[in-house]
Amino acid sequence: MGETIVRNKQVILASYSNEGPVTQDHLNVIETQLDIKGCKHGEVTVKNMWISVDPYLRARMKNLGTGLFLQSFKLGQPIVSRSVSKVVASADGQFKEGDIVYGYCDVAEYAVLSGSGLTKLNADVAPLPHYLGLLGSSGLTAYIGLMKIGEPKPGEQVFVSTAAGAVGLVVGQLAKINGCRVVGATSSDEKVKVLKEEFGFDDAFNYKSETDWDAALSKYFPTGIDIYFENVGGRMLEAVLNHINMNARIPVCGMISQYNEDWKQTYGVRNLLNLVVRCAKMQGFIVGHHLDHMDQFREEMISYTKQGKLKYRVDIKQGIDSFLEAFNSMFSGKNIGKTVVQL
Numbered sequence: 001m002g003e004t005i006v007r008n009k010q011v012i013l014a015s016y017s018n019e020g021p022v023t024q025d026h027l028n029v030i031e032t033q034l035d036i037k038g039c040k041h042g043e044v045t046v047k048n049m050w051i052s053v054d055p056y057l058r059a060r061m062k063n064l065g066t067g068l069f070l071q072s073f074k075l076g077q078p079i080v081s082r083s084v085s086k087v088v089a090s091a092d093g094q095f096k097e098g099d100i101v102y103g104y105c106d107v108a109e110y111a112v113l114s115g116s117g118l119t120k121l122n123a124d125v126a127p128l129p130h131y132l133g134l135l136g137s138s139g140l141t142a143y144i145g146l147m148k149i150g151e152p153k154p155g156e157q158v159f160v161s162t163a164a165g166a167v168g169l170v171v172g173q174l175a176k177i178n179g180c181r182v183v184g185a186t187s188s189d190e191k192v193k194v195l196k197e198e199f200g201f202d203d204a205f206n207y208k209s210e211t212d213w214d215a216a217l218s219k220y221f222p223t224g225i226d227i228y229f230e231n232v233g234g235r236m237l238e239a240v241l242n243h244i245n246m247n248a249r250i251p252v253c254g255m256i257s258q259y260n261e262d263w264k265q266t267y268g269v270r271n272l273l274n275l276v277v278r279c280a281k282m283q284g285f286i287v288g289h290h291l292d293h294m295d296q297f298r299e300e301m302i303s304y305t306k307q308g309k310l311k312y313r314v315d316i317k318q319g320i321d322s323f324l325e326a327f328n329s330m331f332s333g334k335n336i337g338k339t340v341v342q343l
């Protein structure tokens with residue numbers, strides 16, 4: 001290989017997966033070559049350092065057709081995710097070799113990108129993977145859902161599902177900072193312990209061992225739930241709706257328990273009428289529509305971190321070949337905190 005030609009492993013979508021777990025039949029790692037000096041005017045070549053692994057990518061691995069705001073990934077092409085990367089060649093005057101940038105990128109070792117979609121990052125402010133988690137989309141998702149839709153007030157009762165994940169950890173701690181009592185649900189005793197001992201949740205339960213969720217919610221919320229931060233959907237949402245208080249708020253962030261199903265097979269929640277009776281608000285949101293809050297959000301998060309009120313965890317897998325394992329770790333609940341791949 002010439003000096004500027006490099007090996008470039010990429011994760012491509014080999015076939016759609018409309019239901020069930022994603023496997024090597026769907027995501028393949030292929031080896032290609034790239035001339036890193038081959039970027040054209042306005043483009044930069046980047047070497048990826050950290051790749052974000054997110055549940056919403058599951059939808060893009062389905063053959064979605066039309067109707068959803070998300071688009072399916074193209075067959076035979078690299079899938080795309082957010083990343084933190086280093087510029088290795090630039091034909092865009094705004095960037096130079098060595099700059100650290102954030103943007104949407106092929107899930108690959110290297111990629112050629114338009115400079116217009118990239119933001120420079122300051123590596124001195126925070127550890128770089130935090131720009132994908134605590135100070136990035138996951139943290140902003142927690143902030144928008146809880147603060148703007150949930151509107152927490154001191155003394156309120158907050159319930160968070162996927163509490164030990166990238167979004168959930170921030171939701172729980174922000175709820176505490178705002179004077180609420182917070183209880184999380186998660187899938188193992190180890191994660192319950194982490195939530196209570198490391199992240200200051202008032203309580204937490206293992207929804208896989210406490211399988212009567214109605215009884216569990218009566219036990220953990222004897223006075224009812226004011227805010228339910230919804231991350232899982234299905235049967236858990238149904239259980240929660242029987243425990244909401246008057247004027248409860250339900251920011252609908254995601255429904256991961258349903259992502260491996262074809263939408264026609266998803267769980268039909270039977271007690272939505274409780275929203276009427278309890279005058280409750282249930283509102284979906286997409287973090288990408290709230291990027292105007294990013295600066296204010298980051299300032300607050302950095303301040304809470306400095307005051308010791310906010311902690312975070314990053315769950316790191318090594319190398320591009322580990323992408324599928326990292327992705328599936330979120331569906332088996334093996335991750336704690338933000339799942340990233342380090343290259």
Ligand SMILES: NC(=O)c1ccc[n+]([C@@H]2O[C@H](COP(=O)([O-])OP(=O)(O)OC[C@H]3O[C@@H](n4cnc5c(N)ncnc54)[C@H](OP(=O)(O)O)[C@@H]3O)[C@@H](O)[C@H]2O)c1
Nearest residue numbers: 055162165166167186187253254255256257286287330333
């Ligand atoms: N609206 C937006 O803009 C936006 C942005 C980012 C994320 N989200 C949503 O936020 C939620 C959390 O995302 P994240 O990035 O923070 O991921 P995460 O929580 O770090 O990882 C996913 C977690 O989902 C749980 N899970 C997996 N399969 C499940 C099932 N069948 N039933 C119940 N729980 C299951 C697991 O936690 P346990 O061990 O606790 O089961 C796993 O750790 C997802 O629903 C995601 O789609 C929405």
